[in-house]
Every structure is written in C-alpha cells, then in structure tokens.
Amino acid sequence: MTIGRTQTVSLQGLLGSVIDIECDIADGIPMYSLLGLPDTSLQESRDRVRAALTNTGQRWPNKKVTVSLSPAWLPKSGPGFDCAIALALLIADGTLPQGPLEGFVILGELSLDGAIRPVRGVLPSLIAALQQGITRAIVPRANAQEALLLEQMEILSFGHLFEIYRWLLTGEFPVADELAIEVETRENDLDFSDVAGQVRSRFAAEVAAAGGHHLLLIGPPGAGKTMIASRIPTILPPLNEAQALEVTAIHSIAGGLNQRSVMSRMAPIVSPHHSASRASIVGGGNRSILPGAISLAHRGVLFIDEAPECAMGTLDALRQPLESGTITISRQVGSVTFPAEFLLVLAANPCPCGKFTGKGLACTCTSLQVRRYLGKLSGPLMDRIDIRVQVDPVGRVELTAPDLGESSVAIRERVIAARTRAALRFNNYPWQLNSQIPARALRGDFSPERAGSNFLHEELDRERITARGLHKVIRLSWTLADLAEHQRPTLADVKQAFLLREGGE
C-alpha cells in the first residue's frame, strides 16, 4: 500500500499555513488515529469521513489507519480538513490515483452522505496557499464564487464526493450550474436621497466620509440617526481590488458572506448592538480566533447606536484599534492580528429617556442622569471623535416635501474628489486621510492660512478649546478645504470646522 498525500490550509486569523496530510493504512488492529494537534471539531472529522465514504460506496479499510497533519506543532481546528482527509485515505487505499491531486489544496467539510459543505475562510486560505506557491485548489461549490476572486489560481469546485471520484477516475468534470448568482444584498437599496431634511447631519456625514473623521450623532429617537449612519457606506469611495479582497477575506473567516456579496466593492458597515460583548466587538474566541465587529468594519463603517448604553469598557476597547488600525488578540492557542481601520459612527440620545427635545416638557431625566449618560462617552474616546452633530427631528415641510434630497452618487463624487486632492497632497507622507495627519505636521506643513491659525490661537487663549481640540479642528478644516477646493484651509473653513467639532451652531 502507498501513502496518500493531500494538502489543505489551516488559518490563524487572516494568515494561513499549508498543511500536508499523509495517510497510511497498515495491517494491525482496526483503528484510526489523527496526529498533529487536532481540536475537537477536527477529531470529529473521523466519523464524518467514515460515514461519507461508506455512503458514497467506498469501503472503510478495517485496518490501522494513521492520518498525520504536518507541521505537527501547529494547533489545527475546524471541519475544513474533512475532504482532504477523505481523499488522502482513498489514495492510500489505492482506490484513487495520487497523480491528479498533486499541487492542489483541498478545502471542504463533508456531510454524512458525501456532499461537500461550504467552509469559512476560503479566500484567506487560498491567498495563503498562493503565497506558498500552490496555484490549484478544490473548493466546495458553495464557496466557488469567493474562490474565483483569486484569478491567479485554478479553481475546481465540487458539490459532492461522487463528482470528485468521477473527475479523478474519468476526467469528466461536472457542469457548474447556478454559479454566477450574485448574492442579493440590501446595500443597493440605500441612498441618501431617502433622508428627508437633515442638512447639517448630511453635511457632517459627507465630511466624515471625505476625511475619515469619526462622528457622533446626538438626537432624539426617530430623528434619523440610524438612517444617516447606515447610508455612509454609500458615499464612501468604492474599495479597490486589493481592499475588496481583504474585506471579503475577513468576512469569509467570520462566516459572514451570506450578508455581504463576495464581489462587493461597497465599503462594509457593521452595527453591533449596544449589548455586544467586548470580545464580539474586538474579536476573540477560544479555539479559533474570529474577527470582531471592528475587523468586519475594516475599510468601512462601525456604527454603534445608543452608544452610552454600552457596557463599561466596551467602547474604550475601541481606543487602541482607532489609534493603530489593527487589533491583536492573544489567546491560549496563539495570537492573531486582524486589520481594523474603520470609520466610527456613534449615535446617542440626548438623555436616558430620549425626550429632551423641542420644548423638553416630556423629559423626566434629572440633571445628574443626563450628565452621567453623555458622560459615559467622554474622555479619551471622545478625543478621537472629530465631529459631533446634533440631529434634530425632521420638520413637517421637510418630511412632506416632494423633492428628494441629494443622492448618494452625487455626494460620493465630491467625497472621491476631496480624497483625491488629499491623496495628492499626502504623496510624500505615510498617511492618506486628513484625520490621520499627525500633530507635528499640523504645526508645520499642514497649518491653515494665517487668519485661521490666529482665530484658533485666540480660541485657545480664551480656553474655548484644548490643544488636542485645536488639532482636531485643523484636521477637519483640511477636509472642508478639500471639499471646497481650497489650497489651504481658510478662516471660513477653520470656523466651520470649529462649529462641526463642538456640535454648536
């Protein structure tokens, strides 16, 4: 008997390692041993593989079966190895030839009847395989669309073990049907023209998108905070190919591709509920470390509604990723780094009961309650929020006016133009967005026009802003200048930025 060899990929976060699977069938007491630090879900593959093989007409070798996964030191997890193990076993058994499977990585979970079920993380697995010089892959049919994003690879997709047998034995390839069905997503339905009125919040959203400035929306329930936030991805520039792959890869690991089309170039939006745990926001997990909301929102928008209701510490966990754009999660199985560059959008009611609006007669909150409520947001997190905008309830006329507001397409054009101007300016610098200009540069090359600087220094003298606030105003004024096509922020840009920052007017 020969040794059956196949290859698959094991993921740690976004990074993958190619795993060599060897299967040996030897005389001895019938048994099955799986070597190479498998976890429980991988141990269970024995029963799935056995059932799948017998149910597809193969004979289970009543001998001593040894399956080795190498490198052996790497802890491995998940059901994605099933298909590769089954094929290695059949090669060792002599049922299938080894030759045609050389140079393939094989991904797929088996169902008991031999159908090949989709797995998480196909895209990052294939990227890892490609980086290690493997150019051919067998993937579950349901993951085919995702896998085909990697045009440099030859992708074969199968829905059932039978199809693989037939292909290996006769060379006949199954006709891939229903492959090109684009997943319907709601992202196409949203448009800024749905938002009635709200001139100020719309503008704030546009500025946030253009400069990458984090945003806080404060307003009573029903004023349209969620509506505005959920439309911000529609005015962000579309992702380029590399970014789209990156985003799809993260969503693939988290198993979230049924909500997001794999081909989507739209910036993602993730809105965790305010009861979300810290691990679900930043990422975590025991055996396999999964990305959290902040990584799913990578290159897109993280929207937290009712932010003051979040548990203590949840929001503060955002501070470090906001600063570094990545999150490193360390667990017993190892430590994993996910990217997390997102635009943070927080929404809050004006007070715990939410009725402190208009004449404020219905509000039952005490002064202390109100202060504590919004106080939960204060401190270091608020230091990273550049724009704070009051969302007032929509007026009667605005609500019934027949003409729609400006559409996302028009706003997005301006955002793209502004980002292009910024990108040209930052050609020789390591940052891309106005919100990322370091304080040092704001005092040097990136100071506003003289009159604007003077205005800010006056405000500083009168203690109306802090030094940190001053920097935020300047960054914001650069975005306003980009939107208005000014070479350098003018006094008017600076004043407008000042108002946007503090939410006044």
Added chain:
Amino acid sequence: MDPRDARLLISAHYEAGAPKVAHDIATHGLAEVVAGIPSAQRANLTEIYQSMKSCGGELLIPEDRQWPESLNELAVPPLLLFVKGEINLLSEKSLAIVGTRNPTPYGVRTAQDFAAGFVDREWAIVSGGAYGIDTAAHRGALIAEGATIAVIASGLDSAYPAGNQRLFDEISESGALISEYLPGVTARPHRFLVRNRLIAALSQATLVVEAAFRSGSLRTARDAAELMRPVMAIPGPITAPTSEGCHRLIGERSAELVSSVADAYELLNTLA
C-alpha cells in the same frame, strides 16, 4: 451679647432662609431669638470659630461696614455670610449669570463671553459654582482676569460640587467664595433654591443663559424680578430644549431678550 456670637448661634440652630427667624429678629432683636434657643442645644462657639479659621473663611455680618447693602432688600436677608477671598468685592457692581448644569456648547460659549465682556467693563460676576453655565461664567471671568463671586449652598469647607474644587480655589484667590451656611453644612436640594435668592440680591442684574423648562435658574430669575432687578435672558433655537426656560421668561415678559454683551450693557445703563 456680641452680635457675631448671637448670629452664629442662631445660624447653627435654624436652617438658613427661614422667614420666621428673619421676622423674629426684625421684631424682637437678636438677643430675644438667642434666648429662645434652649441652652442645651446651643452650639459651641469656639468650635465654630475654629472650623471657620481652618477653612480660611471670614465672618461678615450686617453690622459690619463691608456688608453688601443690596442683601438687605431681601424679605429674608441672610443672618451672616462666610467669605473666603476679597470681601470688598461683594459691594461692587456685579452681574449674576445662571443657567443649566447640562449646557450645549452654545450656552457655554455665551456664558463665557458675557462673563468676560462684563468683566472687561469692570463688573464682577456672580454665580453658583455648579457645573455647566455657572462654571462657564466663572471661567469666562477668570480668563478675562476679572473678579467673580461664587455663592455656594454648603459650608465653605465642603463646597459643592467637589469636582469644581480647583475652580473654587481659583475663585477664592482672585474673587470671593461666599456662603450663608456654617462650615460642616452639606449641600441639599432645598439649599440651592434658598441660596439662589442671594445670587439674585447680591447682583445688580441677572442673566439667564440656558435653562430648561424646569430649572433652578428660573427661580433665581424670579427672585431677581421680585427685587426689581433687571432680568435678561439669552434666546436659543426654538428646537433646543435647553433654551425653553429662557424663551418662557422672555415670553412672559419677565426677562429682556439680549443678544450681545453690548446690548446687555446698554440695557443696564439705561435702566440704572
């Protein structure tokens, strides 16, 4: 009996702002009222003087030359005042600035600007030392290097809110921190309302910057109106609940609408 001792004993026994005590003093005199306190319940004067000294306050009574006359117009004038800081400041021209503890940036800016503007015109500022508009008013005055008076609703040793302790320290250095409560008395909700009458009486005029529908600062405005002192209010957007109290005062003709420091200054000059 020394009027200082008498007033301290009465203050220690009765809650400040009680109309009956004020009435009794006015009709029967201090000695009579002191005699009405059972000797077993009389406070230890040495202790009071001691605690006053340790918190750095001075005692000011109506019999003193420096007593601000304007307080005597009150129906229930204070029995005494503890002052930490510049005593002579109390008799100077001053503007009270009051408002909500949860202001918007607009309110904070306006309060600071008006405080600074009046300080530039040689007025002192009077406010209550609370968070929000009070703090903004004191800050504005301090930034403009002017004098500001904080009238607090607890003993000078435990000025409330504790989070403003640094502000209180600054105020007592260049302005005055005053209270009609003995050291050791803590802040209680009703004491804020009683205290508000002092803010209204001590100043020549009152400015309400931002006040919600239910707000203690409206009480200050009414106290000022009862004393026939001018009351002014800053308008806000009609959609802003934080300006609703101001709009009500303006709507009821209890307050004059002012929209700039110059406006307010001119208004006060024509009335004076």
